[in-house]
Amino acid sequence: MGNNYSMVAKTLFGFEDILADELRNLGAMQVEKGVRSVSFMGDKGFMYKANLCLRTALKIVKPIRSFRVRNEKDLYDGVYNIPWESFMSVHQTLAVDAVVHSEKFNHTLYVALKTKDAIVDRFRNKSGKRPDVDLKHPDLKISVHIQKDSCTISLDSSGASLHHRGYRTATNIAPINEVLAAGMLLLSGWDGQSDFLDPMCGSGTIPVEAAMIACNIPANINRREFAFEKWGDFDPDLFEKVTESSLNKAREFHHKIYAYDKAPSAVRKTKDNVHNANLSEYIEIEQQDFFSTEKNVTGKLHMVFNPPYGERLALDMERFYKGIGDTLKQNYPNTEAWFITSNMEALKHVGLRPSRKIKLFNGRLESKLVKYEIYEGSKKAKWQQ
Structure with missing residues (x-):
């Protein structure tokens, strides 16, 4: 003690x-x-x-x-x-x-x-x-x-903020902070027990963090340095032991993580970052427009994403959010979908009722992490089975 x-x-x-x-x-x-x-x-x-x-x-x-x-x-x-x-x-x-x-x-x-x-x-x-x-x-x-x-x-003891994981060299316009991505995944209950999709993956932060959680890989294993390494009492042997024992707790992941983005530049950046994190075998990256996709896996699908914000991209927000709701409803049965947004007005156009709303901040923007449960067939039919 x-x-x-x-x-x-x-x-x-x-x-x-x-x-x-x-x-x-x-x-x-x-x-x-x-x-x-x-x-x-x-x-x-x-x-x-x-x-x-x-x-x-x-x-x-x-x-x-x-x-x-x-x-x-x-x-x-x-x-x-x-x-x-x-x-x-x-x-x-x-x-x-x-x-x-x-x-x-x-x-x-x-x-x-x-x-x-x-x-x-x-x-x-x-x-x-x-x-x-x-x-x-x-x-x-x-x-x-x-x-x-x-x-x-x-x-x-950390030095630079711990969201600087070390795997992300390529970013898109407004990348999501790695700690925010990991927290959203943990709040969503993601545990690696199903297939996973990020349909708007940007530079791939959410899929990388999802794979690290699924495989129980230490969050900062790719980081180059911590402040405590410069302390007078730093014990390199102990640090190596801790690192080794943490890596030994990694586990196999028997499902697949899919990352889509419609921008070729985003797909390239995601591939780079996934490669840097040594997770290429777990993450399948495709150039896809979410609105013209449908669910490609049997069984439950877990979805977490960060849709583009009006602040950074010229979008018809009303149409865009209605598109998210329609695509989920029509093409993604048996899916649990979570996303973060700071646009509360646009959220009304999704056309689905969220089963949870959690207040978070994305940078300085007050945001909501929302959850939509998409059932096989109608919800009513589910309760009558």
Whole structure:
């Protein structure tokens, strides 16, 4: 128990429950949900595993000190009094990132600057030298979180946001964030037990995340680096063990994932990204216009997609959404279809009643993840069987 410490996984609005489930399934202790975050306990190996395996986390931070702040002097003193020399050497670089919800502090950049000053001053006063700031590739990334008059200083173990999985080199106009894609799939109940279709796959993010879930492949296995690899206490042997044991939990997938897009450029990008993720054997990519397709598998089909938004493409929204509803109703019996949209007006034209609506955000756009159950024949006939 002595080696366990408290950590916080940050996520997108609406994913707190599934992230908490992911953490419990990985073996985290004392899992507690917050807003856009879940706190938990674990040891160093678990921190490596959380970064490697969590699909719906954006960052894993390790809090090192909390204190009260009423003014900027409290902030400076609180940060100055942390033994920074035990976390980094004077020859290493740092970067500070701040999130502030407080009436006393209203400028995140100023808070980040004040924090950086306190750390640098401590080194200068102790050793006569000061560490440099490197905003792009720091050796130590520090997070400051001020909520009212409480300040928490954490070390960011992830570095770049965990949605940068490492497989996506080619993107289309507005690619969906990988964490958002994975969260939508988990919310939809996707578990790899049926065939899957993304009929408007863009650059292939949803099919790749769907294949990784189906095969239980660690979400960030293709990522080039994590911030914790630059920490003084980094244990490469332990990290290798964690990676190996996570990969050993991969499983076979006995169905097929289909990815359609009507744009040849999107099909090319999807092929590149699927290849980068080493998932070509699981994903069949075709140039198809969804509106002229029909279901090509027997049994249940699971569908999750991100239709184009009016913001980024000139579309007749009313006709487009009516087309989605008509195609599902006429050509896709025994299908569970989920999609995300921020266009609530257009949703009315689908012509089907969603059985679920979940509020999410796609970037800054408030969106709904909606579910449509398409039965074989009419719904009435189903209940009379």
